[in-house]
Amino acid sequence: xxxxxxxxxxxxxxxxxxxxxxxxxxxxxxxxxxxxxxxxxxxxxxxxxxxxxxxxxxxxxxxxxxxxxxxxxxxxxxxxxxxxxxxxxxxxxxxxxxxxxxxxxxxxxxxxxxxxxxxxxxxxxxxxxxxxxxxxxxxx
Numbered sequence: 001x002x003x004x005x006x007x008x009x010x011x012x013x014x015x016x017x018x019x020x021x022x023x024x025x026x027x028x029x030x031x032x033x034x035x036x037x038x039x040x041x042x043x044x045x046x047x048x049x050x051x052x053x054x055x056x057x058x059x060x061x062x063x064x065x066x067x068x069x070x071x072x073x074x075x076x077x078x079x080x081x082x083x084x085x086x087x088x089x090x091x092x093x094x095x096x097x098x099x100x101x102x103x104x105x106x107x108x109x110x111x112x113x114x115x116x117x118x119x120x121x122x123x124x125x126x127x128x129x130x131x132x133x134x135x136x137x138x139x140x
Contacts, residue, residue, distance in 0.1 A: 003053045004053075005049055006049065008049055012050050019058075025110075027091035044063065051086055058081040068103070072107070072108045119137030
């Protein structure tokens, strides 16, 4: 059965959340609630995608931009559907959507210990930025 890649919608949230929760290396936070993800989708229409095989959601990725740089997060593919190019296809859809919006550079944040994810991103042409340090702060 073939896989359909399409824009993520509000109706996909529960299945996407289950996929993320079952995917080691996807770090969920308070901003990944239904309300937070739907706010993100509203702010970045047509840039986040899901992969569906029949009735099953088998892949998902969030993508958006700030008007200058793109950001990809929470790329996940179901274990039985890995190693066939689905992750790469989801990322390419994101890159295409960013390109359509004149965004010429994108970033992905990967947990330092997630060697499989780092290897995946490097394999599909992304470069590690060792000269940067990420700092974060909760606003609530």
